[in-house]
Amino acid sequence: KQEVTQIPAALSVPEGENLVLNCSFTDSAIYNLQWFRQDPGKGLTSLLLIQSSQREQTSGRLNASLDKSSGRSTLYIAASQPGDSATYLCAGATQGGSEKLVFGKGTKLTVNP
Amino acid sequence: NAGVMQNPRHLVRRRGQEARLRCSPMKGHSHVYWYRQLPEEGLKFMVYLQKENIIDESGMPKERFSAEFPKEGPSILRIQQVVRGDSAAYFCASSPDQTQYFGPGTRLLVL
Numbered sequence: 001k002q003e004v005t006q007i008p009a010a011l012s013v014p015e016g017e018n019l020v021l022n023c024s025f026t027d028s029a030i031y032n033l034q035w036f037r038q039d040p041g042k043g044l045t046s047l048l049l050i051q052s053s054q055r056e057q058t059s060g061r062l063n064a065s066l067d068k069s070s071g072r073s074t075l076y077i078a079a080s081q082p083g084d085s086a087t088y089l090c091a092g093a094t095q096g097g098s099e100k101l102v103f104g105k106g107t108k109l110t111v112n113p
Numbered sequence: 114n115a116g117v118m119q120n121p122r123h124l125v126r127r128r129g130q131e132a133r134l135r136c137s138p139m140k141g142h143s144h145v146y147w148y149r150q151l152p153e154e155g156l157k158f159m160v161y162l163q164k165e166n167i168i169d170e171s172g173m174p175k176e177r178f179s180a181e182f183p184k185e186g187p188s189i190l191r192i193q194q195v196v197r198g199d200s201a202a203y204f205c206a207s208s209p210d211q212t213q214y215f216g217p218g219t220r221l222l223v224l
Contacts, residue, residue, distance in 0.1 A: 093211070
């Protein structure tokens with residue numbers, strides 16, 4: 001059974017800092033891994049999707065990596081901005097056909113101006 | 114192309130009433146997923162549907178909950194005889210392939 005853990009639960013940084021969010025999963029038979037952003041009271045915005053055959057994906061200031069052997073993924077945010085403040089969710093889809101996502105509880109990021 | 118639409122955005126029900134949550138997937142998407150987010154908890158998978166078929170309902174409570182995705186119209190998540198523990202945010206996602214696109218959610222409050 002896939003379990004996803006995110007550490008830390010909350011993170012506060014000054015504007016401009018580079019930061020890393022961590023995600024670990026228990027089942028290495030992962031089909032893909034997605035990072036999402038959730039703003040308070042809102043839905044989820046997909047940030048990056050990494051296929052099991054890939055090691056990383058980049059979009060603008062965001063870079064996500066996937067290491068299946070160690071059961072870890074990281075989301076790197078460069079030059080953080082106050083607008084990056086949100087909860088970041090990591091979710092893994094395990095091979096099996098339905099591709100349902102198993103979510104971590106998220107890391108709440110606050111970027112202080 | 115409009116995003117995934119969910120309505121209502123907020124729903125208040127008294128214990129014992131029925132709740133109907135609607136999800137219109139993005140145009141061209143034939144896969145629909147429902148997730149529930151309890152207060153202070155992560156999102157939990159409930160059910161995965163394709164047009165007229167339930168593919169995976171392993172996350173759905175055995176009683177009072179049902180879901181459908183008819184040939185025409187939105188996907189419906191139905192909760193009968195709601196209890197206070199059903200209060201949560203219910204999210205729908207649609208997908209053409211692997212990437213899931215989420216709607217804004219329906220926040221259900223049971224009094």
